[in-house]
Amino acid sequence: MGLNYFPQPSFKGVFLAVLTTLTLLSLYIDYQGVKSNMKEFVTTPIRNLYGVSTNTIKNETTPKGRDHKNSTPAEVREWSRDQMWGCYEPSKRRLMLSRKLRSQSILDRLDCRKRAPDVLVVGVKKCGSQTLTGFLDLHPEIVGQYETGDRYNQCCVVSNRTKWIQYSPYSTPVEKTLVDVIKIADCIGRVKWILEEINPAMKCIVIIRDPYKRAVSDYKHLLQAEKPKDGKPRLNKKNITVTGENGIRHTEHVNVYEGYNIPSKFEYAVLDSNSSHISNEHLYISKGIYVNFMKQLIETVSRQNLLVIDGEMFAKDPYLGVKSVERFLGVTSFFKRTDFRKNSKGYFCPIIKQRPDSGCIPFKASGKNPEVSKSLQTKIKAFYRPYNRELENLLQQTFKWSH
Numbered sequence: 001m002g003l004n005y006f007p008q009p010s011f012k013g014v015f016l017a018v019l020t021t022l023t024l025l026s027l028y029i030d031y032q033g034v035k036s037n038m039k040e041f042v043t044t045p046i047r048n049l050y051g052v053s054t055n056t057i058k059n060e061t062t063p064k065g066r067d068h069k070n071s072t073p074a075e076v077r078e079w080s081r082d083q084m085w086g087c088y089e090p091s092k093r094r095l096m097l098s099r100k101l102r103s104q105s106i107l108d109r110l111d112c113r114k115r116a117p118d119v120l121v122v123g124v125k126k127c128g129s130q131t132l133t134g135f136l137d138l139h140p141e142i143v144g145q146y147e148t149g150d151r152y153n154q155c156c157v158v159s160n161r162t163k164w165i166q167y168s169p170y171s172t173p174v175e176k177t178l179v180d181v182i183k184i185a186d187c188i189g190r191v192k193w194i195l196e197e198i199n200p201a202m203k204c205i206v207i208i209r210d211p212y213k214r215a216v217s218d219y220k221h222l223l224q225a226e227k228p229k230d231g232k233p234r235l236n237k238k239n240i241t242v243t244g245e246n247g248i249r250h251t252e253h254v255n256v257y258e259g260y261n262i263p264s265k266f267e268y269a270v271l272d273s274n275s276s277h278i279s280n281e282h283l284y285i286s287k288g289i290y291v292n293f294m295k296q297l298i299e300t301v302s303r304q305n306l307l308v309i310d311g312e313m314f315a316k317d318p319y320l321g322v323k324s325v326e327r328f329l330g331v332t333s334f335f336k337r338t339d340f341r342k343n344s345k346g347y348f349c350p351i352i353k354q355r356p357d358s359g360c361i362p363f364k365a366s367g368k369n370p371e372v373s374k375s376l377q378t379k380i381k382a383f384y385r386p387y388n389r390e391l392e393n394l395l396q397q398t399f400k401w402s403h
């Protein structure tokens with residue numbers, strides 16, 4: 001058929017010439033914008049993601065020079081407050097661990113630097129600290145970071161201030177840097193050092209959940225870890241004696257991972273091999289005796305600098321959890337109730353219009369929970385009860401799962 005929009009070749013030529021002129025003109029204007037530094041932000045399409053009109057951007061107070069020689073700290077702060085993405089490039093995917101820095105001129109303008117963390121999330125395994133950190137990172141005044149075994153952790157091999165700052169994310173002067181040190185509850189004495197050496201004003205957030213549910217989640221997670229990678233087994237093995245609920249003992253050849261034995265059934269993972277009582281010799285159990293590390297933590301961090309979030313409540317209503325953090329850190333109110341929606345697996349996921357990278361936290365431990373009999377559940381809950389009560393007294397805070 002060949003529908004021809006340009007029947008006259010000469011007309012087509014004129015059209016192309018006009019188009020080329022317009023393109024060159026806009027490139028020239030862009031160049032002028034970049035050159036004058038101030039205009040760079042005005043023209044950047046990034047800003048449209050915030051839903052802020054270009055007029056608002058043009059009129060706002062911006063720092064005057066690359067090095068802020070002519071700007072007061074208040075000006076820098078006011079201007080950078082509006083930066084939804086802080087020092088990192090906007091993105092459509094969750095990239096907290098591999099995000100890209102913005103251009104140097106933007107970093108200079110926002111006064112982006114690696115700063116000592118303001119907030120330490122005291123990670124207790126499988127209690128939801130990664131989820132909490134991931135949600136909080138969406139706040140325009142918070143930059144979050146997960147820190148795993150290789151960096152700050154392993155009872156903190158990293159023992160000097162320079163390295164801590166080096167490992168921290170870039171932040172603007174208005175952003176609070178929040179670092180989730182995943183296994184620090186296991187070496188809680190280290191928090192004292194962190195406060196003294198890194199930032200004495202550092203605030204701490206702890207998220208803890210029903211210790212019985214934590215133990216189940218931990219076991220489920222480890223069952224995933226023991227799956228071979230690239231067809232090769234990746235864990236060590238050893239023989240251990242286990243006892244079931246029925247009191248019968250036998251030997252199992254189990255995988256071993258980070259101090260955990262991974263037996264074939266959950267009951268073998270929590271029962272004493274001699275008495276079939278719940279045993280705190282097992283990490284699945286001992287990690288849920290939160291009062292032990294909390295006693296030490298509270299000696300180091302003043303109560304007003306410590307926020308303890310109930311992980312079960314957080315899973316049911318993350319909105320209340322993030323709001324309590326906003327108040328605790330004194331950042332502006334950003335999250336709305338409508339920002340959180342449940343997915344098909346029953347987990348809440350933040351869906352925030354201005355942040356196309358918001359969404360569900362990727363799951364590391366998918367799959368079903370292990371079978372646990374009612375009687376074993378009751379036994380585990382009874383085991384934890386006195387510790388939970390002690391915890392409530394210590395913190396002057398109640399938890400629905402404590403009884």
Ligand SMILES: Nc1ncnc2c1ncn2[C@@H]1O[C@H](COP(=O)(O)OS(=O)(=O)O)[C@@H](OP(=O)(O)O)[C@H]1O
Pocket residue numbers: 124125126127128129130131182216217311314315318347348349361364365
């Ligand atoms: N909204 C939402 N999305 C995903 N996950 C959620 C959420 N809210 C709470 N949780 C709970 O977080 C549990 C995992 O805890 P962590 O992030 O601390 O795990 S880890 O120890 O860092 O691997 C995870 O445990 P499991 O469900 O047992 O895997 C969740 O119960």
